[in-house]
Amino acid sequence: MRSVIVAVGVAFLVSLFCTPIAIKVFTRLKAGQPIRAEGPVMHQGKKGTPTMGGVVFILATVIAYVAGHLALTTLPDAQIAQVEPTITALVLLGLMVFSGAVGFIDDFLKVRKRHSGGLNKRGKLLGQILVGAVFGVIALYFPSTMTDSQGTSTNTETVGSTTLSFIRDIPALELTKVGAVILFIFVVMAATNGVNLTDGLDGLATGASVMVLAAYALIAFWQYRHWCADPNYTQEYCYAVRDPLEIALIAGAAAGACVGFLWWNTSPARIFMGDTGALGLGGLIAGMAMSTRTILLLPIIGGLFVIITMSVVIQIISFRTTGKRVFRMSPLQHHFELAGWSEVNIVVRFWIIAGIGVAIALGLFYSEFLASVG
Numbered sequence: 001m002r003s004v005i006v007a008v009g010v011a012f013l014v015s016l017f018c019t020p021i022a023i024k025v026f027t028r029l030k031a032g033q034p035i036r037a038e039g040p041v042m043h044q045g046k047k048g049t050p051t052m053g054g055v056v057f058i059l060a061t062v063i064a065y066v067a068g069h070l071a072l073t074t075l076p077d078a079q080i081a082q083v084e085p086t087i088t089a090l091v092l093l094g095l096m097v098f099s100g101a102v103g104f105i106d107d108f109l110k111v112r113k114r115h116s117g118g119l120n121k122r123g124k125l126l127g128q129i130l131v132g133a134v135f136g137v138i139a140l141y142f143p144s145t146m147t148d149s150q151g152t153s154t155n156t157e158t159v160g161s162t163t164l165s166f167i168r169d170i171p172a173l174e175l176t177k178v179g180a181v182i183l184f185i186f187v188v189m190a191a192t193n194g195v196n197l198t199d200g201l202d203g204l205a206t207g208a209s210v211m212v213l214a215a216y217a218l219i220a221f222w223q224y225r226h227w228c229a230d231p232n233y234t235q236e237y238c239y240a241v242r243d244p245l246e247i248a249l250i251a252g253a254a255a256g257a258c259v260g261f262l263w264w265n266t267s268p269a270r271i272f273m274g275d276t277g278a279l280g281l282g283g284l285i286a287g288m289a290m291s292t293r294t295i296l297l298l299p300i301i302g303g304l305f306v307i308i309t310m311s312v313v314i315q316i317i318s319f320r321t322t323g324k325r326v327f328r329m330s331p332l333q334h335h336f337e338l339a340g341w342s343e344v345n346i347v348v349r350f351w352i353i354a355g356i357g358v359a360i361a362l363g364l365f366y367s368e369f370l371a372s373v374g
Contacts, residue, residue: 054277
């Protein structure tokens with residue numbers, strides 16, 4: 001727990017105090033956010049607000065991970081198995097950094113062209129597929145080599161699983177490794193696009209991501225306390241995952257970094273996360289679902305992202321098949337803007353929806369554990 005608390009604190013402070021520096025730097029570089037002409041009229045006042053702020057909380061998360069590992073060296077010998085950086089950290093931080101890099105290219109092109117177009121859809125899609133494929137292979141083809149003091153292997157798990165999962169792996173839904181990598185790519189694409197579509201109002205995606213990441217920190221730490229690789233915990237209801245403390249540390253660090261960023265990103269925002277931050281957070285959230293073996297729980301934990309994504313899908317299908325729009329504008333948050341809701345009201349109410357999804361998911365997770373031990 002100490003290492004997780006240290007990581008959260010460091011990430012929060014780095015993000016809180018470095019974001020104003022980023023605001024000044026991006027302002028000097030004239031890296032202002034272009035605003036779509038066809039978007040809500042009230043958004044035109046946001047034109048020129050610095051973007052690419054996701055760089056700050058991505059960097060803060062990586063720094064906090066290092067700080068958390070320094071704290072791990074003070075743990076008792078029985079719990080020191082995860083002191084060295086792991087493949088799990090490589091996958092999770094890699095997904096965050098490289099998904100963020102795809103978003104950074106998109107943001108850079110928008111700023112350079114002074115147009116909201118940025119990277120074309122095909123380029124962004126290929127970038128997401130490439131990132132998902134590379135880290136999917138790493139997650140599925142590199143098992144742990146953790147050993148105890150006698151040299152006996154205690155955990156040969158991979159970061160991802162070849163079995164579809166809900167609260168745990170579902171044995172009846174076994175996939176091949178190739179199929180699991182394809183699933184990994186799909187989850188990365190779904191999560192990155194979901195967070196990206198949710199971004200658009202001051203603080204909306206940031207606040208929702210804080211809740212989701214905090215939930216994964218709790219899930220991963222609970223798995224660590226009931227870990228099958230722990231020689232002191234051998235009950236049948238333990239969790240067969242890889243490096244759960246690493247997952248909790250990174251999830252906590254990312255949540256803390258987002259809270260620090262939210263101080264400056266809340267309405268009226270002084271900086272936007274941009275696609276850099278949205279895709280980075282989406283990539284990390286996808287990795288959390290895969291590594292904690294809770295893939296089918298992700299749509300509940302990230303319920304707000306699913307709702308907003310579906311609003312876009314429904315709008316497209318309706319317009320292409322009937323020529324009519326279901327919503328005034330999609331994504332869904334813009335529909336309510338045009339309906340007369342204030343930006344702050346939309347953000348707070350959508351945060352409530354996000355919190356309900358997280359609460360339901362945590363309830364399902366814990367109730368499954370109680371059913372297992374009962």
